[in-house]
Amino acid sequence: MILSYEEIVRIVRIAAANGVRKIRLTGGEPLIRKNLSCLVSSIAGISGIDDISLTTNGLLLVAMAGELAEAGLNRVNVSLDSLKPERYREITRGGDLQAVLEGMDAAEKAGLLPVKINMVPIKGLNDDEIEDFARLTLNSSRHIRFIEYMPIGSTTFWSEDKYIPTDIIRERVERVGRLEPVKIRRNGPARYFSFSGAPGVIGLISPLTHHFCAYCNRLRLTSDGKLRPCLFSETEIDIRSALRSGAPDGEIERLLRLAVEIKPESHELSGMKLPPGRKAMSRIGG
DSSP, rough: OOHHHHHHHHHHHHHTTTTTOOEOOOOOOGSTTTTTHHHHHHHHTTTOOOOOEEEOOOOTTTHHHHHHHHOOOEEEEOOOOOOHHHHHHHTTSOHHHHHHHHHHHHHHHTTTOOEEEEEEEOOTTTGHHHHHHGGGGGSSSOOOEEEEOOOOOTTTTTGGOOOOOHHHHHHHTTOOOEEEEEEOOOSSSOOOEEEEESSEEEEEEOOTTTTTTOOOOOOEOOTSSSSSSSOOOOOOOEEEHHHTTTOOOOHHHHHEEEEEEHHSSSOOOOTTTOOOTOOOOHHHHH
């Protein structure tokens, strides 16, 4: 059973009292949950929270961007792995690329800036579009973030021969132009660059070849009430049971602190091997 909005807000309130300042809503697909703007508004009203973002496939953004911005959402990340309508439809099993493109326009119009596009290059599937995505930054202020394909989930989808390391991705991006480092005031996994004179930004996220574990201060709260200290670890702390057994705020705070204390120094991924028994990314939030 998933957490209620009231339970999520309580956890965020206690976390904010202990120094958490940024919240990201992910999925699955968060926009399919009813009255999401109410959750955003409640989180925005918590003292100490100064940044709320959302990761989405973008299909419902046209209808929801305005109300989410009014509720207090600051920005969106859109997962988009192809700019070709037929290929996009195949990857997403029926998705409408035009709806996503219009959704990103609606997000910008609503002030959800910068719009960030997350693209996972996969050899033989969409790697021929790396340069096309990079060119989007030449005439747009959007951030295009290239993320290494990660061994998480079913062996049906993961295989080493589909993996492209970030160094190769960067070589492909630089076919468009020379990259220059960009300083962005945000702690996160991406290294940012831009083409000379371009309004947009290129981000490179390298969980395998140049992992960022030493700088990670994130916790993940799953929809069913588990705290995960690391995306790549199966370690979970059951916070839902504490909430529903009437635990006081002090106990919830203890569990949050415990999750921080047991964060591993680095993830457990070994080379390109798929760890056994891993949950799919959609079940834990990316």
